[in-house]
Amino acid sequence: MENSVFVKRRQQLIAALQPGSVAIICAATEQNRSRDTEYPFRQHSDFWYFTGFNEPDALLILTNRADLPAAQLLCRDKDPAQEVWHGRRLGPLAAADTLQLQAFSLSEQSPLLQQAINGSAAVYLHLTENSALLQQITGQMQLLKQREKRGDIAPTQLVDLAPISAAQRLIKDQSEIAIMRRAGQISAQAHIRAMQYCQPGRFEYQLEAEILHHFALNAARHPAYNSIVGSGANGCILHYTDNSSELKAGDLVLIDAGCELQGYAADISRTFPVAGKFSPEQAELYQLVLDAQYAACNAVKPGSNFAKVSAAAEQVLTEGLLGLGILQGELEQLIRDKACKQYFIHGIGHWLGLDVHDVGAYKVPGPDSAAAEQPFVPGMVLTIEPGLYIPQGSPTEPRWWDLAIRIEDNLLVTSDGHTNLTTAVPKEIDAIEQLMAVNNDPN
Structure with a gap:
């Protein structure tokens, strides 16, 4: 499938968000089958639909804010020692070119999420699927609320992304x-x-x-x-x-x-x-x-x-x-x-x-x-x-x-x-x- 298809899908989703908002979509993670073996990896359907990226433990940030990039991907770094055992990784540098978006290392997740959330009117994510991500985002929203006197702006809404992406995928x-x-x-x-x-x-x-x-x-x-x-x-x-x-x-x-x-x-x-x-x-x-x-x-x-x-x-x-x-x-x-x-x-x-x-x-x-x-x-x-x-x-x-x-x-x-x-x-x-x-x- 051509990358232009995924770019168009992201644009369509971004247009459906409230003005000045951000959407965050998590990739799937590998699931253990027995001891040190895993089930065959299967990407989260929404993440695949909007990226075409088939690696675990990644994050997609989409926004219609003029002061931020429209699409950012956070993914695993290249790691020759891991790749010789578990397979090749695309890495942030190649991902940016291949997927036609900005890409960063997962190690930058916390500051990039805070940057995306701070000043956004609403945050969209799958509310029932990733409790760790939800906890991280709500924690950052609370922190921003406490720092409003310093100029930070906490989002006023946490919105379920699932109905919006579902309508698009239908x-x-x-x-x-x-x-x-x-x-x-x-x-x-x-x-x-x-x-x-x-x-x-x-x-x-x-x-x-x-x-x-x-x-x-x-x-x-x-x-x-x-x-x-x-x-x-x-x-x-x-x-x-x-x-x-x-x-x-x-x-x-x-x-x-x-x-x-x-x-x-x-x-x-x-x-x-x-x-x-x-x-x-x-x-x-x-x-x-x-x-x-x-x-x-x-x-x-x-x-x-x-x-x-x-x-x-x-x-x-x-x-x-x-x-x-x-x-x-x-x-x-x-x-x-x-x-x-x-x-x-x-x-x-x-x-x-x-x-x-x-x-x-x-x-x-x-x-x-x-x-x-x-x-x-x-x-x-x-x-x-x-x-x-x-x-x-x-x-x-x-x-x-x-x-x-x-x-x-x-x-x-x-x-x-x-x-x-x-x-x-x-x-x-x-x-x-x-x-x-x-x-x-x-x-």
Whole structure:
């Protein structure tokens, strides 16, 4: 991604601050996994969004004050002794040129923070994320308050930066869309590989391995979240990640997996038969979820919202569950009661971006100050993922028990509707069975 993209993002955020204010954003820090080993480093999403800098323990200071630089980065110094063990550091000198901002050593954090805070009208930061930074800033604000007779000026407001950065991140720019399109393609092909590899006697973790292998082969070295590979009754556990059971003929397997590419997530769910052929009950329930997904996707366009999308899916699910005898009653009342939520136990979707459950408000102030649904606008990316889960013991005929189905795609809102970024992986019954037939043909 070009540095000019990050410069433009910083400028946009600075313009959203109160006049004469400062925003401070912290990088992530490395997390210990066991003794002297760490988890793979993953940058704080906001810090990455505004800098493209992928080192830990850094700080970004942004301001619209005329007497201070608009953007300052504090980062680790070059250190050959540390770099030979833990990897290269950019260092302040190279960072200034590479990232197109002023850069300083972390050793200068205290005086630079005090300089930025002193005389600012408000200080913006993530109030719930970094208690040490919050404590440092509030301490400096108190000190400035005590020194007002000496000409120091303490800010009068401490403001949460998260809603402002979230609103900006909610609308993806063209560089983000290109990355997310590629992440969707990689993830779709990984799901195809899992379908092709699947057969009775193999294990859930082997399907996961196929998926992760394909991610890594295509420059997406990490999944966007822990992959879910749930066969049989395991599919009824929404966040099942043990992925340890043997795949059995007659069962469905539900896979929810997506790669992370340059920080951006894909998020795809597919459900298919272990042995490559849907049973009549599986096919009926699967087609119902697929019809609900198509109805929900059709509702994704500018001016629509998650409530309308969910209503479209719930209408189809309720009609279908009633027709199958899984729900009983009068259709309109069942719809009003949201009776399908007994088996459709999660939401219809979520925002997608640098976080798999990305930032962005789902409700906004309405014309009468009451909360209203956030309307879709071009540039938003979201998931659509209806599902049905009928665990053993449910008040249905036993033939439906332990069936779990979820179908999820990633949609980009466009000026005339939407584009499906993950359509490459099959979801029609015939297409899935044809794809799997080669592997599951005993001849």
